[in-house]
Amino acid sequence: MATSMELPPILMLGPPLFSHLFESRNTHRYRFLKLPSLFKPYSLFEFLxxxxTHPSSIQVVLCNPLQPVTADVIRSLPxxxxxxxxxxxxxxVDLSECKCRGIQVVAVGGGHxxxxxxxxxxxxxxxxxxxxKISAGDRHVRRRRVPSTNKESFTFPLPSSPKLGGKQVGIIGLGRIGMKVAKRLESFDCIIKYHSRNKKPLVSYTFYSNVVDLASDIDVLxxxxxxxxxxxxxxxxEVMLALGKDGIxxxxxxxxLIDEKExxxxxxxxxxxxxGLDVFENEPxxxxxxxxxxxxxxxxxxxxFTSECFTDTVIHVNL
Amino acid sequence: MATSMELPPILMLGPPLFSHLFESRNTHRYRFLKLPSLFKPYSLFEFLxxxxTHPSSIQVVLCNPLQPVTADVIRSLPxxxxxxxxxxxxxxVDLSECKCRGIQVVAVGGGHxxxxxxxxxxxxxxxxxxxxKISAGDRHVRRRRVPSTNKESFTFPLPSSPKLGGKQVGIIGLGRIGMKVAKRLESFDCIIKYHSRNKKPLVSYTFYSNVVDLASDIDVLxxxxxxxxxxxxxxxxEVMLALGKDGIxxxxxxxxLIDEKExxxxxxxxxxxxxGLDVFENEPxxxxxxxxxxxxxxxxxxxxFTSECFTDTVIHVNL
Known part of the structure; x- marks a missing residue:
């Protein structure tokens, strides 16, 4: 049996969430080198x-989206x-550097x-x-302490029209993800409209070439x-004002994708x-x-960031 | 034009959330008497x-589920x-008293x-x-203060298998609400199973006459x-243990419906x-x-509690 130092190394930057699951399933196959962050004043060479571990032995890098993989980093790993x-x-990731070098770049999201x-x-x-207002309601319940018998304090103001059912929803980007969102929204009897680079020939949803026009016609973007x-x-x-005060x-x-200040x-x-925001302009x-x-x-x-996906992706690229 | 005292009174107990919307649309038709709570040491007679307002002029009561409408209350309103x-x-609501008196009782939920x-x-x-873990993630982001440039602190641990897609979901009560839940879950490619008093002849989902058996076969209840x-x-x-440590x-x-202590x-x-709990055994x-x-x-x-529904219901009973 190989000692761990004989196993091929994988460099983990960040490391990405759930990489530990991939790691725990593959400790017999790879040696995992975990550099917490390249933002720290710590050189990759020093770490290796x-x-x-010699830089030239690194063939695979796993990282997360908070981790810039610059041309310098890529060049240090021949x-x-x-x-x-x-x-x-x-x-x-510096994609032009990767292209020059023929390095395969795989993102878990979107492609799979x-x-x-x-x-x-x-x-x-x-x-x-x-x-x-589920998260806000949860905060309300947890904040509400004494007296617990106060019936009034249990209630929580909801917006006047919280229902998703029947709402007009505009999707920007009707690719693999957008289509899956649309399918789920249909089960809530929503009316789907969309904007994308080109009109999709096989899709019956209304296409808008202009985002402001789309925003004027919908409740949710x-x-x-x-x-x-x-x-x-x-x-x-302009798009936000077109969406209007009842828009989400x-x-x-x-x-x-959004002018965050506005x-x-x-x-x-x-x-x-x-x-509802899962992403921000200047994460973190x-x-x-x-x-x-x-x-x-x-x-x-x-x-x-799910472990199932991460594992699937990593298997997919045949490490 | 009628002065407000000439309008027929409606007694609001609680009052129910969003009753203000119904109220604001009907101030020309009714006079709204709002008693904050019957739990307070305050008699209905004193309030009226x-x-x-004489008790015998009250024909309509609007209330919320936190407001017991006892036989005593009903008897005070001839x-x-x-x-x-x-x-x-x-x-x-004391339904047997209502039945004796021929009083119509309408709940917004379920029937509409x-x-x-x-x-x-x-x-x-x-x-x-x-x-x-959306609410927990939201709490995490809001709690996280300084340093905002700390990339590590942005990440949030997710369970190992958060995906709803493809999960086996058991529904107890496949009535109007349960069927709507099932329809929406189908768009997430979930496999639906159910328990109800009787097997539904027109439904293809797997029926379980026993709740423990159902719980053993599903991921979500x-x-x-x-x-x-x-x-x-x-x-x-027993049902919870059958559902097991990956069950939701x-x-x-x-x-x-749930033994809350357990x-x-x-x-x-x-x-x-x-x-995920919208209801509790001893609310509030x-x-x-x-x-x-x-x-x-x-x-x-x-x-x-939505205003749209409340208004629809109140219109439905033809006040």
């Missing part, structure tokens, strides 16, 4: 030295062939059936939570598209009704103005 | 006297003909299309919230049935995985042991 990241995007289901579930969960130069701030102030936004894509202002001023920063609002649900970018 | 209550049950949709939405919302002598504690310790319970029916113990000991009391648990979502019985 403490692990008695044998690197796979970067697997949790999350739905790869904008934290399993992760897109997870993200769709999270979108529905955040939406129902915002509408029915769900963001499921990747972040690109074209989609950055696709939800700007759910973002399970990327933080920078979003915060719209939420504070009641220019939109509420928001969450605008502190949101902490006191009951019309937002704040989620620490969990949608693509 | 302060309102210059002209009473309708009691409308929010919530999905009428066990807080609109309310059953709301309750189904709440069931799905609580379920996804428990599975994906959702309670949508009314509270009767037969269903009290239908979820007892969602209760949108009545608190006393539920608390099972949650603390990890004998079941989690619970919520067992304080639950306040520190991250595997429960606590909701202050909101499912049937």
């Amino acid at each position: 030295e403490t692990q008695n 044998s690197l062939s796979v970067i697997a990241t949790t999350g739905s995007g790869t904008d934290h 059936e399993c992760a897109s289901e997870d993200i769709a579930e999270m979108a529905l969960g955040l939406l129902i939570d915002v509408m029915w 769900i963001l499921c598209c990747p972040l690109t130069e074209q989609t950055k701030y696709i939800v700007n102030k 936004i759910v973002n399970v894509g990327r933080g920078a 979003l915060v202002q719209c939420l504070i001023k009641g220019e939109i009704k509420g928001a 920063n969450v605008p502190k103005e949101l902490f006191s609002l009951d019309n937002v649900v704040l989620s620490p970018h969990v949608a693509a | 006297e302060t309102q210059n 002209s009473l003909s309708v009691i409308a209550t929010t919530g999905s049950g009428t066990d807080h 299309e609109c309310a059953s949709e709301d309750i189904a939405e709440m069931a799905l919302g609580l379920l996804i919230d428990v599975m994906w 959702i309670l949508c049935c009314p509270l009767t002598e037969q269903t009290k504690y239908i979820v007892n310790k 319970i969602v209760n949108v029916g009545r608190g006393a 539920l608390v113990q099972c949650l603390i000991k990890g004998e079941i995985k989690g619970a 009391n919520v067992p304080k042991e639950l306040f520190s648990l991250d595997n429960v979502v606590l909701s202050p019985h909101v499912a049937a």
Whole structure:
């Protein structure tokens, strides 16, 4: 049997959530080198030295979306062939460097059936939570202490029209995730509309080439598209004002799809009704103005972090 | 134009949440007498006297499920003909007294299309919230203060298998609400099983006459049935142990469907995985042991309290 030092190393940056499950199932196959964060003033070389590992022996990096994998990092690992990241995007990885080197980059989110289901579930969960104020109600119950026999204190004010059923929902990005969101919304008798780069020929939902027009016609806006130069701030102030004071936004894509400063202002001023956010523009920063609002649900970018998915992905790239 | 004292009075006990919306739309038709609570040492007669209103002029009572409408209360109102209550049950109303007197009792929940949709939405919302720990994640983000640049502190541990998709879900009570819950769960590719008084001839889901057998075969148990002598504690310790440590319970029916003391113990000991509770055995009391648990979502019985439904119901009984 191989001693652990003879096993091929895998470099884990972050490390990604749930990597421990993958790790525990594969300790007989790989040696796991866990560098907590590249943000710390700690060089990759120094770390590998403490692990008695030469940079050229690293072929695989596992990371999370909070972990920039820069050209410098990639260049320090001459044998690197796979970067697997949790999350739905790869904008934290220097893709042009990877392209030059022929390094395969795999994101758990978006590309895989399993992760897109997870993200769709999270979108529905955040939406129902915002509408029915589930998290706010839970806070209310936990905060409410004595007297427990006070019947009045048990009640909790709900918005005047919390129902999801029958609402008009606009989806930006009708790809694998967006389609799964739409399927689930249909079971709530919602009317689906969408915006994407191109009209989908096989889809009967109403297509909008213009996001402001879409926002004017819906009650709920769900963001499921990747972040690109074209989609950055696709939800700007104009879109939010078009959505209006009864409108709700759910973002399970990327933080920078929304102009976050404007979003915060719209939420504070009641220019939109509420928001469910799994992603933020400058993660891990969450605008502190949101902490006191009951019309937002704040989620620490969990949608693509499930162990089942992570394992599936890692198996998929055939480490 | 009638002065307000000439309008027929409506007695509001509680008053029920969202009654203000019904009220604001009907101030020209009715005079609303709002008694905050019958639990206070305050007699109904005294209250009506302060309102210059004779008990015999009250034909309609609107109330909420926290408000026992006892035989004494009913007897003090000789002209009473309708009691409308929010919530999905009428066990807080003395039904035998109403039957003797021919008084119509209407609950928003259960009997009406609109309310059953709301309750189904709440069931799905609580379920996804428990599975994906949305409320706990929201608490985590709001609690997390400085340093905001600490990337590690942003992450939040999720259970190893949060996905709803493909799970086996057991529904107790496949009536109007249960069927709506099932329809929505199907869009998540869940496998539905159920227990009810009788096998439904037109339903293809697997029927279980025994609740323990059902619990042994599922990942999630959702309670949508009314509270009767037969269903009290239908979820007892044996059922919870059969559901097991990966099992989740969602209760949108009545608190006393579950043996709450045993539920608390099972949650603390990890004998079941989690619970989403919109109802409690001794409302407004919520067992304080639950306040520190991250595997429960606590909701202050909101499912049937929406203004849309309340208004629909009140119109339905043709006040």
